[in-house]
Amino acid sequence: MRRVRYYEYGGPEVLTVEDADQPVPQAGQVLLRVEAIGVNFADTRFRRGPGSGSIFQRPLPGRPTGDVVGTVARVGPGVDPRLAGRRVAALAEDAYADYVVAEASWLAAVPDHLDSGDASMLAMSAPVALRILRAAQLNPGDTVLIHAAAGGIGHLAVQLARFLGAGTVIGTARSAHKLDFVHSVGADVAIDYAQPDWPDQVRAAAPGGVDVVLDAVGGPVLQSSLDLLAPFGRAVVYGAATGELEQIPVAKLFALRSVVGFNLTAWRRTAPDLARQEMDEITGLFAAGHLSTTVHADLPLTRAATAHELIEARSHTGRILLSP
Incomplete structure (x- = not known):
């Protein structure tokens, strides 16, 4: 599979597309076949390194996070096997990839009619x-x-x-x-x-x-x-x-x-039941048409650097997606 990481801090050009083995879901995790990845502002700051400010520090190699929409391809130990085959959304690390692992406890079920842009908002934004x-x-x-x-x-x-x-x-x-x-x-x-x-x-x-x-x-x-x-x-x-x-x-x-x-x-650690309830509430609001998102750009995974350029230019409105 393909994934995107970075091995030095810097501009969007440090994002590297590489071949890698599929990750294996551990206890409490699922493996997602990725449909789309919502790109988040914070990752452009993490990529630039400690100079971005004290709150934007992560070690190398850099594993960008993202709001992943995908289908459960495999479940890890202790996870309900009935999740396999379901379309879900999750906030995940090492998210710019064809396959991603995510915590099963914080998956958001995606209604069938929801497009990738709206679905990418269900888990975090x-x-x-x-x-x-x-x-x-x-x-x-x-x-x-x-x-x-x-x-x-x-x-x-x-x-x-x-x-x-x-x-x-x-x-x-x-x-x-x-x-x-x-x-x-x-x-x-x-x-x-x-x-x-x-x-x-x-x-x-x-x-x-x-x-x-x-x-x-x-x-x-x-x-x-x-x-x-x-x-x-x-x-x-x-x-x-x-x-x-x-x-x-x-x-x-x-x-x-x-x-x-x-x-x-x-919030999830302190009030997990309420946090879970609000995720379900949000899904209902999108399903009923009370909320919608605007997708500014939907780019191939290999153009992750372009996605970061758009965010740093502050020229986009709404959501930027990467699609494997």
């Missing part, structure tokens, strides 16, 4: 989008500010905020075509956060402040966002694309604001 809104204790009528709203998780968070009854949804992105996309998925207001006056534009749209902020950008964007929170406003931080881990001034919280962090692995 959509559950994160739902949980960060719930971690923010979203109430009907709340004003929500969603950063990176044109991205894989962001454009689903916009749709979910609307579905869950948010009053005003403000999405930020970079570039005019991304702002158009943010509007198209349900945002009332779309703002370019590369503009120095973006906080003033948010204040104009929400004079009383915003009730919820969802942020995976970090850096100055997070710091400015805290100042935009209304009394009793809540910010949920679920990433730091800038690579900067911010020190949050306690003084900013005295104005009746709160900040909570979110990580999917920690």
